[in-house]
Amino acid sequence: MHPDQTGLRELVRPSLRTVAAYDPGPSLTELEVRYGVKDIVKLNWNEDLFGLLPGVREAVIEEIRRAPLYPEQAYSDFRDLVAARTGADPAMVAPAHGIQALVFAVVAAFLNPGDRVVLPKPTYGLYRQACEAAGAEVLRVPSREYRLDLEAMLSAAQGAKLVFVCDPNNPTGDALAPEEWAAFLERLPHGCLVIVDEAYADYIAPKQRPSRVAEVADGRPVVVLRTFSKLFGIAGLRLGFAIANPDLIPCLDAVQEPFNVNRLALAAGMACLRDPAMIEARRRQVVAARDGFAAKLAALAIPTWPSQANFVLANPGGDDGRWYEGLVRRGFLVRRGSEFGLEGHLRITVGPEKLMTAVASAIAAVAAEQRGYDGP
Numbered sequence: 001m002h003p004d005q006t007g008l009r010e011l012v013r014p015s016l017r018t019v020a021a022y023d024p025g026p027s028l029t030e031l032e033v034r035y036g037v038k039d040i041v042k043l044n045w046n047e048d049l050f051g052l053l054p055g056v057r058e059a060v061i062e063e064i065r066r067a068p069l070y071p072e073q074a075y076s077d078f079r080d081l082v083a084a085r086t087g088a089d090p091a092m093v094a095p096a097h098g099i100q101a102l103v104f105a106v107v108a109a110f111l112n113p114g115d116r117v118v119l120p121k122p123t124y125g126l127y128r129q130a131c132e133a134a135g136a137e138v139l140r141v142p143s144r145e146y147r148l149d150l151e152a153m154l155s156a157a158q159g160a161k162l163v164f165v166c167d168p169n170n171p172t173g174d175a176l177a178p179e180e181w182a183a184f185l186e187r188l189p190h191g192c193l194v195i196v197d198e199a200y201a202d203y204i205a206p207k208q209r210p211s212r213v214a215e216v217a218d219g220r221p222v223v224v225l226r227t228f229s230k231l232f233g234i235a236g237l238r239l240g241f242a243i244a245n246p247d248l249i250p251c252l253d254a255v256q257e258p259f260n261v262n263r264l265a266l267a268a269g270m271a272c273l274r275d276p277a278m279i280e281a282r283r284r285q286v287v288a289a290r291d292g293f294a295a296k297l298a299a300l301a302i303p304t305w306p307s308q309a310n311f312v313l314a315n316p317g318g319d320d321g322r323w324y325e326g327l328v329r330r331g332f333l334v335r336r337g338s339e340f341g342l343e344g345h346l347r348i349t350v351g352p353e354k355l356m357t358a359v360a361s362a363i364a365a366v367a368a369e370q371r372g373y374d375g376p
């Protein structure tokens, strides 16, 4: 090693020296070798399993011809379509390559080292990583019985710069009632901004979906983050957007790269948004599969927390590592609750009904194995 290389880490910002990068876990190939199974189905990252929406494939194929050109930087067509779906003004929309990028953009735009941030616990892990990397003081507020403890979060928010709310929350699938949210926002301390991650909000029935766009338009201290990775099913293309006060949009754009969203993602995202009836049909299909799966687990005496997302948090009890292994051996990769501090739980992505029937059968088989016999 060159002598100058020793101590290179000392050059890194102090707050970054103790922050661990996201660990995606073993690859499917590694798991297939380790457990001796083929064609493992991924139910661990809440990706879409229902197939591309009509028109997406054609839009991407058509757009690939323009791959030599940088994307149009103002993204005006995309902003217009997002505005039409959400009711926001196009000037309130900041496109990005996913919510993950926006979490870092928000942190870069608002947090100085030492600023206080409030996060629920458990919740999506990236908020903590991004805030700690920025040198913020992170307060994590434990949930109560799987639900965000908004009262405790409000107390913690005194003197805080940002509060992150994930609604519906990951990993519980729990959604806030509109009146809970309204009361929370009303009492948010002055000088504090709430970042609402609505990655899973597209699964909530339109009439029950919180209408935060109107609050943003009214100048309330709210920034909403949305994605095309879940209901719209293009996680691999990376596309999302923030809805924020028009005064904040140039600041969010300033901390993102100029051509941050690629052409294929934009073309696919616009194809996704073209037909509201098609989106609603897909939403209902996912909800039916999710509720059917929860009913199958209930029939196995495995409770689930009511979910408003494309996953369920099941509580089979015992050692979730054993459940995980039993399911991988049967070809289904799920998420262990202990990764979120929820021992004995499993977070399972919902796919089409036929697949979920097979998952429920595998769970029944693992349950039987754990009881020490193979069933009747």
Ligand SMILES: Cc1ncc(COP(=O)(O)O)c(C=O)c1O
Pocket (backbone or CB within 6 Å): 045, 046, 097, 098, 099, 100, 101, 124, 166, 169, 170, 197, 199, 200, 226, 227, 228, 229, 235, 238, 239, 240
């Ligand atoms: C709550 C939450 N936010 C954001 C994301 C990632 O969103 P994106 O793919 O838009 O970066 C996920 C992915 O699982 C998530 O669960």
